[in-house]
Amino acid sequence: MPWSLYLALKQLFPSGKRFPFFTAISMLGVMLGVALLIVSISVMGGFGREIRRMIVDTQGEVQVRSRGFLPNNADVIATITDSPDVVGVTPFAEGVVMLEYNYKPTFPGMQGIDVNRINSVVPLADYVRVGSLDDLDDDSIILSSRLAYSIGATLGSVVEVYSPLLLEKMKGDEVMLPRELEVVGIFEIGHQSLDSSTVLVTLRRMQELYGLGDEVHGYSVKLRDGVDPDRAARGLNATLPEVAPGAFARSWMDSNQDFLFVVQLEKNMIFFLLLFIIVVAAFSVTSSLLISVVRKTREIGLLGAMGGRARDVALCFCWQALIIGLAGTGAGVALGFTVLHFRNDMIALFTRLTGSEEALLRFYEFSNLPAYLSNQDLSLIVGAAILISALAGILPAWRAARLQPVEALRSE
Structure with missing residues (x-):
């Protein structure tokens, strides 16, 4: 020493x-x-x-979007799943609606999901605290926990949903009645803003409410463990324009970079x-x-x-x-x-x-x-x-x- x-x-x-x-x-x-x-x-x-966990669990690791709408067909899904980095893909449609129960209106963000594909990308079933995701169909809805509490809705309640398409129909002297949907589940992500302003319906119901036809707003993609989301998004951007002109893929980090x-x-x-x-x-x-x-x-x-x-x-x-x-x-x-x-x-x-x-x-x-x-x-x-x-x-x-x-x- x-x-x-x-x-x-x-x-x-x-x-x-x-x-x-x-x-x-x-x-x-x-x-x-x-x-x-x-x-x-x-x-x-x-x-x-x-x-970061909440973002990935609700949006997927990569999202495919477009400045307009995207076709919901087998060609687009096959192009995405053919990537060696991808293990799951599910289409979605989203927008704001007015939801009313017992004369209590609220304006949540509604997301239409493909119930057959959603669990291959997002573990949504793990967040359903009451009811079951398997019970979701075209005549039902799943509410977020705080939103359900704020309007007093419980399992089995029937809520009325108004979409912006209703106003467009009224401009053309057409009548579109609000849709009555039964509450079959209540989910909780663990984040106050998501748990107070989100509802889930089937993709077909959301397409009808927004007049999308067979189109969707985007696709959520799940990657293999250890795959860089930015690299996977670049790989998808090289093949997507062939089947969906104007489509682009963005990683969850790129989408939420700010x-x-x-x-x-x-x-x-x-x-x-x-x-x-x-x-x-x-x-x-x-x-x-x-x-x-x-x-x-x-x-x-x-x-x-x-x-x-x-x-x-x-x-x-x-x-x-x-x-x-x-x-x-x-x-x-x-x-x-x-x-x-x-x-x-x-x-x-x-x-x-x-x-x-x-x-x-x-x-x-x-x-x-x-x-x-x-x-x-x-x-x-x-x-x-x-x-x-x-x-x-x-x-x-x-x-x-x-x-x-x-x-x-x-x-x-």
Whole structure:
């Protein structure tokens, strides 16, 4: 062991004494900064992961659309499924309707699905909490949970659906009566906006309500595990124009790039702002080491007089800063993961004490706090904390290296 490292350990943890106060304070600052970073970045990563899961589970990994309508025929489906990256495809039609029950109107987004193909792409059956997706036919409807609650509809209720086509018919002096559909299911995705503004019908019923004939608005596509959605979309774009002019494929990342950019930007900004906590902790490390240089001026002079090189004296204080950084970072990682493990218990206690559980669900759209920390994020946090702590030792090391042995020995 180099004597500079041995001396650094002895100065930080002197034998036969209590744990040094300045060492404890320096490590505590680094620990709290790392723990706070891990908790914050994990929560943001959890939200991002949940949002990505919801997008893929409701839209598929790739969607085929057009500026107009797309034909719903075997040629288009065969062209999509012939791609080696594709394992499932389902057509869909979507639009806004007026839905009324017991004189309570609401304006949800309606999606027409092919009940024979939907589960090969989107695990929609897993989200049906009441009723069954198998019961959905042309005379029935499935409501999202919060929408059903808001209008008071339950399983077996009959709702009236008005579409924009009704207004178009009225312009031509035609009469189109609203469609009466029986509620055969209630689904819940887990996202407040989706669970309060979405209904499902069969594709044929949606085509009738919007006057689409045999056309659809698009196709949702499921890919093999591990396939890059952008690469798969490029492959489909090379073959789709042959059977459906004007059709194009977009990955879920491309379709939601603005939203995903905002989520990533928020995560990066939180990391940047909270990193300043570690920077402040590094100033604490610098201050404690500078105090140590002043207190041990005679000892530093004695090391020089005994033949110790200025570089080795400086290295002693660099070692101390690095050790503080390593110990504080390790403790911070342990504390951060401990907080994450008990995060939902802490939130449950907080909501019980403040009575804010309903507000939490309504405005922040969660009851259980999601958390996900990638290896890349963890490495970045640990690396940044250790690097900043190590840099904190440069100024004290420089100050100690500049001390002349004769002047240092004369110090009182």
